[in-house]
Amino acid sequence: MTTATAEHLRHSVWTTYVFSTDHKTIAKQYLAQGLFWIVVGGLLAGAMRWQLAWPDTKVPLLGEIGPEVYNMLVTMHGTIMVFFVAMPILLGAFGNFLIPLMIGARDMVFPRLNMLSVWTFALASLVMLASFFVPGGAASAGWTGYPPVSAKPVYTGVTWGINLWILGLALEFASFLMGGVNYLTTAIVLRAPGMTLARVPLVVWQQLTAAALFLLSVGPLIAGAVMLLMDRTLGTGFFSPELGGDPLLWQHLFWFFGHPEVYVVLLPALGFVLEVLPVFSRKPIFGYRWIIGATVVAAALSFIVWAHHMFISGMDPRLAMPFSVTTILISVPFAYLIFAMIATLWRGSIRFDVPMLWALGFLTMFIGGGLTGIFNGSAPADIYLSGTYFIVAHFHYTLFSTVFFGGFAGVYYWFPKMFGRVLHGGLGHAHFWLTLVFFNVTFFPMHHLGLAGMVRRIANPLQYDALVPHQWINVLATYGTLCLLAAQIPFAINILWSWLAGAPAANNPWNATTLEWAAPSPPPHLNWGARVPTVHRGAYEYSVPGEPLDWLSQDSAPPARTETGSPR
Amino acid sequence: MIAHVEIPGLPAGIAPGKVAVWWFLASEIMVFGGLIATYIVFRLGGSGWAEASHHLNVTLATVNTLVLLTSSYTVVQAFVAAERRDARAVRGHLALTILGGFIFLGLKAVEYTTEIRAGFTPGTGIFWSFYYMMTGLHALHVIGGIVVNGAVLATEGVSVRHPHRVELAGLYWHFVDVVWIFLFPLLYLA
Amino acid sequence: MLNWLRWLPENVSTYGADVDAIIALIWYTTVVWLFLTFGAIGLFLVLYRRRAGRPAAYVKGERLGEALWVLVPVAVVLVLDLWLDFSGAPVWAKVKIERPAAALSIQVTGKQFTWEMLYPGPDGRFGTADDRLFLDELHVPVNRAIRVVLRSKDVVHSFFLPNFRLKQDMVPGREIEGWFQATKPGKYELPCAQLCGFGHSGMKAYLYVHPQDEYDRWIREQWS
Numbered sequence: 001m002t003t004a005t006a007e008h009l010r011h012s013v014w015t016t017y018v019f020s021t022d023h024k025t026i027a028k029q030y031l032a033q034g035l036f037w038i039v040v041g042g043l044l045a046g047a048m049r050w051q052l053a054w055p056d057t058k059v060p061l062l063g064e065i066g067p068e069v070y071n072m073l074v075t076m077h078g079t080i081m082v083f084f085v086a087m088p089i090l091l092g093a094f095g096n097f098l099i100p101l102m103i104g105a106r107d108m109v110f111p112r113l114n115m116l117s118v119w120t121f122a123l124a125s126l127v128m129l130a131s132f133f134v135p136g137g138a139a140s141a142g143w144t145g146y147p148p149v150s151a152k153p154v155y156t157g158v159t160w161g162i163n164l165w166i167l168g169l170a171l172e173f174a175s176f177l178m179g180g181v182n183y184l185t186t187a188i189v190l191r192a193p194g195m196t197l198a199r200v201p202l203v204v205w206q207q208l209t210a211a212a213l214f215l216l217s218v219g220p221l222i223a224g225a226v227m228l229l230m231d232r233t234l235g236t237g238f239f240s241p242e243l244g245g246d247p248l249l250w251q252h253l254f255w256f257f258g259h260p261e262v263y264v265v266l267l268p269a270l271g272f273v274l275e276v277l278p279v280f281s282r283k284p285i286f287g288y289r290w291i292i293g294a295t296v297v298a299a300a301l302s303f304i305v306w307a308h309h310m311f312i313s314g315m316d317p318r319l320a321m322p323f324s325v326t327t328i329l330i331s332v333p334f335a336y337l338i339f340a341m342i343a344t345l346w347r348g349s350i351r352f353d354v355p356m357l358w359a360l361g362f363l364t365m366f367i368g369g370g371l372t373g374i375f376n377g378s379a380p381a382d383i384y385l386s387g388t389y390f391i392v393a394h395f396h397y398t399l400f401s402t403v404f405f406g407g408f409a410g411v412y413y414w415f416p417k418m419f420g421r422v423l424h425g426g427l428g429h430a431h432f433w434l435t436l437v438f439f440n441v442t443f444f445p446m447h448h449l450g451l452a453g454m455v456r457r458i459a460n461p462l463q464y465d466a467l468v469p470h471q472w473i474n475v476l477a478t479y480g481t482l483c484l485l486a487a488q489i490p491f492a493i494n495i496l497w498s499w500l501a502g503a504p505a506a507n508n509p510w511n512a513t514t515l516e517w518a519a520p521s522p523p524p525h526l527n528w529g530a531r532v533p534t535v536h537r538g539a540y541e542y543s544v545p546g547e548p549l550d551w552l553s554q555d556s557a558p559p560a561r562t563e564t565g566s567p568r
Numbered sequence: 569m570i571a572h573v574e575i576p577g578l579p580a581g582i583a584p585g586k587v588a589v590w591w592f593l594a595s596e597i598m599v600f601g602g603l604i605a606t607y608i609v610f611r612l613g614g615s616g617w618a619e620a621s622h623h624l625n626v627t628l629a630t631v632n633t634l635v636l637l638t639s640s641y642t643v644v645q646a647f648v649a650a651e652r653r654d655a656r657a658v659r660g661h662l663a664l665t666i667l668g669g670f671i672f673l674g675l676k677a678v679e680y681t682t683e684i685r686a687g688f689t690p691g692t693g694i695f696w697s698f699y700y701m702m703t704g705l706h707a708l709h710v711i712g713g714i715v716v717n718g719a720v721l722a723t724e725g726v727s728v729r730h731p732h733r734v735e736l737a738g739l740y741w742h743f744v745d746v747v748w749i750f751l752f753p754l755l756y757l758a
Numbered sequence: 759m760l761n762w763l764r765w766l767p768e769n770v771s772t773y774g775a776d777v778d779a780i781i782a783l784i785w786y787t788t789v790v791w792l793f794l795t796f797g798a799i800g801l802f803l804v805l806y807r808r809r810a811g812r813p814a815a816y817v818k819g820e821r822l823g824e825a826l827w828v829l830v831p832v833a834v835v836l837v838l839d840l841w842l843d844f845s846g847a848p849v850w851a852k853v854k855i856e857r858p859a860a861a862l863s864i865q866v867t868g869k870q871f872t873w874e875m876l877y878p879g880p881d882g883r884f885g886t887a888d889d890r891l892f893l894d895e896l897h898v899p900v901n902r903a904i905r906v907v908l909r910s911k912d913v914v915h916s917f918f919l920p921n922f923r924l925k926q927d928m929v930p931g932r933e934i935e936g937w938f939q940a941t942k943p944g945k946y947e948l949p950c951a952q953l954c955g956f957g958h959s960g961m962k963a964y965l966y967v968h969p970q971d972e973y974d975r976w977i978r979e980q981w982s
Contacts, residue, residue: 463959
C-alpha cells in the first residue's frame with residue numbers, strides 16, 4: 001500500500017477527475033489531450049493538402065493560404081503530431097495506464113509527480129495553442145527548426161511564435177522527463193511477488209526502453225533549444241557564422257535527439273502490437289528474450305546513426321559512410337522484430353477481431369516504411385532523395401503505422417479495460433478498412449512524387465515545370481487525405497457512444513494472460529482489492545499442451561509440475 | 569511517498585527515491601554533457617577563445633570552486649547527522665550548504681556585472697555566448713539546489729526521520745558541484 | 759505506378775547513371791523483401807485462420823533450433839544491406855569527395871529568395887573587375903566538368919539539380935564545393951531544396967547547358 005486508505009476515502013470531484021494522482025485517470029487525461037491534438041494536427045494536414053492540390057484557391061475555414069501560412073501549417077503539423085499526439089497517447093496514456101496494472105502494482109511510485117507531469121503537459125499544450133494567436137503567427141521554420149532561418153526573426157517574420165514553440169517544447173520535455181523517471185522507477189521497485197523481469201510483458205519493456213531512450217537523448221536538444229532561444233532574444237551567435245557560430249551545430253544537436261526520438265514514438269506502439277498478436281493467434285510471442293535484446297540493441301544503436309539525416313548538410317563528406325554503416329546495422333534488430341512478429345502468426349489460431357486487424361495493419365505498413373528506409377540510409381541514393389517527397393512518404397509509412405495502426409491496436413484492445421465498455425465491432429471494422437485504404441491512397445504515390453523530384457515544404461507544386469504533369473498525384477493525395485480524415489468519424493462516434501452507453505465489458509473479454517485482465521473493467525482506485533496478485537508464470541502462456549483452456553493467466557494457480565519436475 | 573520497498577528475490581531495500589534521482593541525473597548529465605562536448609568541439613576548431621577567456625576573473629571563480637566543494641562537504645555532514653538523528657547538526661550543516669550556494673551566486677553576480685560593464689555581453693562573441701549560457705544554466709541549477717536544500721531544511725523534522733531525503737538532496741547538490749568542476753577549467757583555465 | 763525507377767527524371771549527368779544504379783539495386787532488393795514478407799504474412803493468415811479442433815502450436819521461439827528460422831533471414835538482411843551500402847561507397851566518393859579538374863568554376867550564392875551566379879570572367883579569378891553576376895540562371899558548356907562553389911548570404915538553402923542527381927546544402931559561413939558534367943544540352947530546373955523562409959516555394963533557377971560553340975558565343979556576348 002502506498003498511503004493510508006483513509007486518505008483515499010475523502011475524494012471530491014476535483015481530486016477524482018481533475019487533480020487526480022491515480023495513474024488510470026492521469027492516463028485518460030493524456031489520452032484526451034492527445035485526441036484533441038490529433039484533430040488539430042489532422043485539420044492542419046487537410047489544409048496543407050488542399051493548398052497543394054488546388055494552389056491559391058480558398059481553403060475551407062481558412063481562406064487563401066499564402067506561403068507564410070503554409071510554412072506554419074507544415075511546421076505545426078509535424079511538431080504537433082510527434083510531440084503532442086504520438087507521445088502523450090502512446091507513451092503518456094498507455095504507459096501510465098498499463099505499467100502499474102501489468103506489473104501488479106497499485107499505482108506509480110510517485111503519484112504526485114505523475115500528476116505534475118500531466119499538468120505540465122497541459123501547460124505545454126496551452127503555450128503551443130497560444131503560439132497560433134500571437135502577432136507574427138505560429139512557428140514556420142519546420143518541425144526541425146533549422147537556423148539561421150529559425151534563429152533570426154527577420155528571416156521568417158515570426159517573433160513570439162517560435163519563442164513560444166521553443167517554450168512549449170521545453171515544457172513538453174519536462175513533462176515526459178518526469179513521467180519517464182516515474183515509469184522506470186516504478187518498474188524496478190513495485191513489481192508484484194513473482195513478477196520477475198523475465199515475466200514482465202513486452203509492452204512494459206517497450207515503454208521502459210522508450211522512457212530511458214527519451215531521458216538520455218533529449219539533453220543535447222535542451223541545450224540546443226536554450227541556445228536557439230538565446231540567439232533569438234539575447235543576441236548570442238551560437239548558430240550565426242558572423243558571430244563565430246555554426247548552423248550545423250543545431251542540426252547535430254537536433255538529430256542526436258531526433259533519431260532516438262522516432263524510436264521513443266515507435267517502441268510503445270510496437271509494444272501494443274507485440275501484445276495483440278499473441279492474444280489473437282492464441283500463441284506465445286515468438287522469441288520473447290530475443291525481442292527484448294533486439295529492442296535494447298536498436299535503442300543503443302539509435303545514438304550513433306543521427307547524421308544520416310545530414311548526409312548533404314555540408315558536414316564533412318567522409319562522415320557519410322560511417323553513418324551509413326551504423327544505419328545499416330540498426331536495420332538488423334528491426335528485421336528481427338518484424339520476422340519474429342510474422343513467426344508468431346505461423347501455426348497460430350488466428351482471429352480477426354478489430355485490435356488484430358490494426359496490429360496486422362501496423363506490421364504490413366511498417367514493413368513498407370522500413371524498406372524505404374534502406375534507400376534513405378544509402379548515402380549516394382540520399383543525395384537525390386533527401387529533401388523530397390520520398391522522405392515524406394518514408395516517415396509517414398513508419399510514423400503513421402506507429403501512431404495510427406499501432407495506436408488504434410492499443411486503443412481497441414484496452415478500451416474495455418480502461419472504460420469498462422465494449423467498442424462497437426462494425427464501426428471498428430469500418431474505421432480500420434477505410435483508414436487502411438485511404439492511408440495508402442494518400443501516401444503511396446508520394447514515393448513517386450519524390451522520385452520525380454518534388455521537394456518538401458513548397459506551397460505550390462505548379463511553380464515547378466517538372467511537377468506540372470504530376471499534379472494529378474497531388475490531387476489524388478488530397479482526396480485521399482480528406483477521405484482519411486473522414487474515415488476517423490466512425491471512430492469518433494464509436495468512442496463517444498461506447499464510452500457513454502456501450503455494453504459493459506467483462507474483466508477479460510479477450511481471454512488474455514496478462515495481469516491487467518485479472519482486475520475489474522475498469523479497475524478501482526488502487527487497482528487490486530485486498531491483496532496484489534502473485535505471479536506464477538510468464539506473460540504468453542497460450543495453447544499450452546495438456547491444459548483445458550487455451551490460456552493461462554500470469555496469476556492463476558501455481559503451474560503443474562512437468563515430468564522433469566521443473567515449473568514453466 | 570514510499571521510503572523503502574521489499575521485493576522478493578531482490579536485494580533488500582531499494583530506495584525508489586534514489587533510483588529516481590539517478591535517472592534524473594542521467595538526463596541532466598546529457599544536457600551538460602552535450603553542452604560541454606559542443607564547447608570543446610567549437611573551441612578546438614576556432615581561434616581567439618583563449619584571448620577572450622583572459623578577461624574572466626579566475627580568482628573569483630577559484631573562490632567559487634572552493635565554496636562549492638566546501639558546501640558539498642557540508643551536505644554530506646548533514647546526511648551523516650540525519651542518520652545520527654542529530655537535528656541541530658542537520659540544521660546547521662544544511663544552512664551552511666545553502667549559504668555556500670548563495671555565496672556562489674553572489675560572486676557569480678559580481679563577475680557578470682563586471683564583465684557586462686566592461687562591454688562583454690552574450691552577443692559580444694562566440695566565447696561569451698558559451699560562457700554566459702553554460703554558467704547561466706549552471707547557476708539556474710544552483711538556485712534549484714538551494715530550493716531543494718531549503719525544502720529539506722524547512723521540513724527538518726521529516727528529514728531527520730527519513731535521512732534518505734537529505735541523501736537525495738545531497739546527491740543532486742554533488743551533481744551541481746561536479747558540473748562546475750568541469751566548467752571551471754574549460755572556461756577559465758584553458 | 760509499379761516501376762518506381764521510371765519516375766526518375768531524365769538523367770543528363772555523368773555520375774547520374776551511377777546514382778540511378780544504386781537506387782535500382784536497392785529497389786530490386788527491397789521489392790523482393792516486400793513480396794517475401796507480405797507473402798508469408800498473407801499465407802499464414804489464410805493457412806492458420808482459427809479452425810475448430812486445431813489449437814495453435816505452443817512455440818516460444820527461444821530455443822536456438824526455433825530461433826534460427828528467424829536469425830538466418832536476419833543474417834541475410836545484414837549481408838544484403840552491407841553489400842548495398844558498400845556498393846554505394848564509390849558512388850558517394852565520386853560525387854562528393856573526389857573532384858575532377860574543372861573547366862569552369864562558378865560561385866553560386868543563395869539568398870532569400872534568389873540564386874546569384876557569379877562568373878569569374880575571362881581572367882578566371884573571382885573578385886576582379888571582369889566578374890559578372892547573373893540572377894537565377896546558370897550557363898555551362900556540355901561535356902565539361904563544372905565546379906560550383908556554394909555559399910549563402912543568409913539562411914541554409916540547397917542546390918538541387920534533379921536531372922543531374924546532385925544536391926548540396928548551402929550553409930552561410932561556409933564555402934562548399936560541388937561538381938557536375940552535363941552529357942546533353944538543354945534547360946534544366948534548379949529548385950532550392952531546404953526550407954529557407956516564405957519564398958522557398960518557387961525559389962528556383964534554370965541551368966542552361968549549351969553545345970560548346972553556342973556557349974562560346976554566349977561568353978563573347980556577355981563579355982563584349
